[in-house]
Amino acid sequence: MSSVRVLVGTRKGAFILTSDGKRQKWSVSEPLFAGWEIYHMKGSPADPNRIYASQTSSWFGQVIQRSDDGGKKWFLPGTPGGEQPKSPEGFPMGESNKFVYDESPETGKPLTTHQFYDGTQKPWVFKRVWHLEPSLTERDIVFAGVEDAALFRSTDGGTTWKELAALRGHGTGPKWAPGAGGMCLHTIVLDRSNPKRMYVGISAAGAFRTDDGGTTWKPINRGLKSPYTPDPTPEVGFCVHRMAMHPSRPNVLFMQLHQGGGILRTENAGEEWREVNGNLPTDFGFPIEVHAHEPETIYAIPTDPWTRMPPEGKLRVWRSRTGGNTWEPLTRGLPQQNCYINILREATAIDTLDQCGIYFGTTGGQVYCSPDGGDNWLAIVEHLPAVLSVEVQTLN
Amino acid sequence: MIRVVLPYHLRTLANVGAEVTLDVEGPVSPRSILDALEARYPMLRGTIRDHVTQKRRPMLRFFACGEDWSLESPDAPLPDAVASGAEAFWVIGAIAGG
Numbered sequence: 001m002s003s004v005r006v007l008v009g010t011r012k013g014a015f016i017l018t019s020d021g022k023r024q025k026w027s028v029s030e031p032l033f034a035g036w037e038i039y040h041m042k043g044s045p046a047d048p049n050r051i052y053a054s055q056t057s058s059w060f061g062q063v064i065q066r067s068d069d070g071g072k073k074w075f076l077p078g079t080p081g082g083e084q085p086k087s088p089e090g091f092p093m094g095e096s097n098k099f100v101y102d103e104s105p106e107t108g109k110p111l112t113t114h115q116f117y118d119g120t121q122k123p124w125v126f127k128r129v130w131h132l133e134p135s136l137t138e139r140d141i142v143f144a145g146v147e148d149a150a151l152f153r154s155t156d157g158g159t160t161w162k163e164l165a166a167l168r169g170h171g172t173g174p175k176w177a178p179g180a181g182g183m184c185l186h187t188i189v190l191d192r193s194n195p196k197r198m199y200v201g202i203s204a205a206g207a208f209r210t211d212d213g214g215t216t217w218k219p220i221n222r223g224l225k226s227p228y229t230p231d232p233t234p235e236v237g238f239c240v241h242r243m244a245m246h247p248s249r250p251n252v253l254f255m256q257l258h259q260g261g262g263i264l265r266t267e268n269a270g271e272e273w274r275e276v277n278g279n280l281p282t283d284f285g286f287p288i289e290v291h292a293h294e295p296e297t298i299y300a301i302p303t304d305p306w307t308r309m310p311p312e313g314k315l316r317v318w319r320s321r322t323g324g325n326t327w328e329p330l331t332r333g334l335p336q337q338n339c340y341i342n343i344l345r346e347a348t349a350i351d352t353l354d355q356c357g358i359y360f361g362t363t364g365g366q367v368y369c370s371p372d373g374g375d376n377w378l379a380i381v382e383h384l385p386a387v388l389s390v391e392v393q394t395l396n
Numbered sequence: 397m398i399r400v401v402l403p404y405h406l407r408t409l410a411n412v413g414a415e416v417t418l419d420v421e422g423p424v425s426p427r428s429i430l431d432a433l434e435a436r437y438p439m440l441r442g443t444i445r446d447h448v449t450q451k452r453r454p455m456l457r458f459f460a461c462g463e464d465w466s467l468e469s470p471d472a473p474l475p476d477a478v479a480s481g482a483e484a485f486w487v488i489g490a491i492a493g494g
Contacts, residue, residue, distance in 0.1 A: 033408075034408070035404065035405055035408065036405060057405060057443075058455055059403070059405065059453065059455040059456060059489045059490065060403075060405055060406060060409070060443040060444070060453070060456075060489075061442050061443045061446075061453060062442065063409065063439070063443070076439050097442075098442065098447045098448075099447075100447060100448055
């Protein structure tokens with residue numbers, strides 16, 4: 001019997017929600033890492049029991065947590081897997097992880113400055129890990145997208161981290177700027193058909209692609225617009241909110257861009273993008289998802305661009321079965337009045353059961369599930385802290 | 397024996413109570429206390445001081461004997477009452493947030 005495990009990161013801890021394949025009855029865990037912000041949790045496709053979590057705090061910095069048993073026990077990487085994460089004195093043995101920009105002459109790049117909100121240049125300063133993307137094939141390899149924007153890789157299960165410095169060192173760094181949430185690398189898309197290829201999204205720099213495993217990077221922002229800036233079509237400087245790909249069609253990507261762009265798609269791995277907003281009520285939102293079995297079925301949750309709340313107080317997920325342009329609102333089971341929450345960029349997920357499940361979490365602390373591709377929705381849990389991220393694991 | 401009081405979030409991270417005790421070799425200063433603290437509880441590395449610069453994280457403060465030591469040199473000798481264990485060295489999180 002298949003089952004699902006939903007990993008929820010919130011402002012004040014993490015929660016694990018579990019159900020069988022029907023996805024009607026749910027168990028909700030006690031809070032994990034209570035009091036800490038959990039920006040993201042994600043399981044390894046190569047080993048579903050291996051889960052990584054980004055535990056972070058403006059006060060106390062960054063910690064990486066790891067579980068090797070599906071989320072029952074957690075430890076700081078550095079403690080060998082399978083061993084008790086305690087010293088003989090009874091204390092945890094792991095240490096928090098170092099994310100240090102690579103400035104070494106052998107592999108690194110000089111640490112440049114980036115543009116600040118006020119137009120001045122500021123130095124790169126590490127703040128937190130926004131996104132953890134485990135390798136598709138190796139459980140000990142995991143990528144981390146961080147603020148200030150850079151990409152790190154661990155090849156030892158999160159114990160040590162090394163920056164892929166060519167991205168930050170692309171040369172356009174002085175033109176990168178923070179979005180409202182900071183200057184963060186929040187999206188990492190791996191290509192199952194080409195292990196050397198990877199896409200990243202940075203707010204507010206844009207989308208980048210590597211075809212050589214991170215040695216070199218190319219901005220892929222042609223077709224994006226920033227109508228609120230003096231140069232509306234620069235090489236970089238776009239507030240990309242999220243990108244998604246169906247594994248069967250790796251050259252087709254979908255993007256939710258800041259207002260002025262909206263939903264875009266590319267047929268050629270980012271060489272050219274075109275807008276597919278169609279009849280969506282706004283061009284603003286954070287997440288974008290692709291159905292697990294229908295590569296042209298995509299989901300977005302538009303919000304008002306100025307308030308970042310659902311238009312008309314109605315929480316609606318919009319589905320396109322044509323890869324954009326033609327959209328239908330999905331409302332059954334979602335509040336259709338007095339709803340003024342937000343859905344953040346990491347807070348949606350898709351399972352891979354035969355009847356594809358869609359999930360999203362809100363800043364109001366609800367996590368919703370549709371077990372039938374978006375037709376019907378139910379609230380799994382309603383009173384969590386503000387949800388930052390949602391991931392789902394489909395377990396057999 | 398040096399006594400150190402930690403804020404809630406670092407207690408849960410290190411799996412300790414409100415106060416820990418440490419042996420500190422040589423002069424007792426903020427740096428020597430934090431060095432000993434991080435050696436004993438390696439998960440605290442990077443949470444009080446930056447990994448690279450060793451500077452105090454901006455939303456933390458250090459207090460001893462009712463005095464603010466946050467802006468003092470990390471090598472400034474702390475009062476005898478801290479060195480003797482009569483008084484604790486306090487790591488305090490800024491009162492902010494929600």
